[in-house]
Amino acid sequence: MKTITRKNRQTGTRVSVIHGDDLGAEVQPGTIVWYTVCEEHGQICGHATKDVATGFAAEPLTWCEVCIAVLNVLTNSEVAR
Numbered sequence: 001m002k003t004i005t006r007k008n009r010q011t012g013t014r015v016s017v018i019h020g021d022d023l024g025a026e027v028q029p030g031t032i033v034w035y036t037v038c039e040e041h042g043q044i045c046g047h048a049t050k051d052v053a054t055g056f057a058a059e060p061l062t063w064c065e066v067c068i069a070v071l072n073v074l075t076n077s078e079v080a081r
């Protein structure tokens, strides 16, 4: 297993960087090889390299739709106060 899981500072959710082999995905070099997974919401985003995937793992707010939606709810409730 090459999975790396870290708790994200922005969202408090656990985000994993996973190689396509470990996801059972079809891995073709030069295309999508690494994936970021929001463990809390099951959202998956594919990337060409581990470096890119690691970068995205630090920012689930750019690719996990549920994290984005949760943040929007929190932001809106603060505005509504």
Ligand SMILES: [Zn+2]
Residues within 6 Å of the ligand: 013, 038, 040, 041, 042, 043, 060, 064, 065, 066, 067, 068
């Ligand atoms: Zn999420």
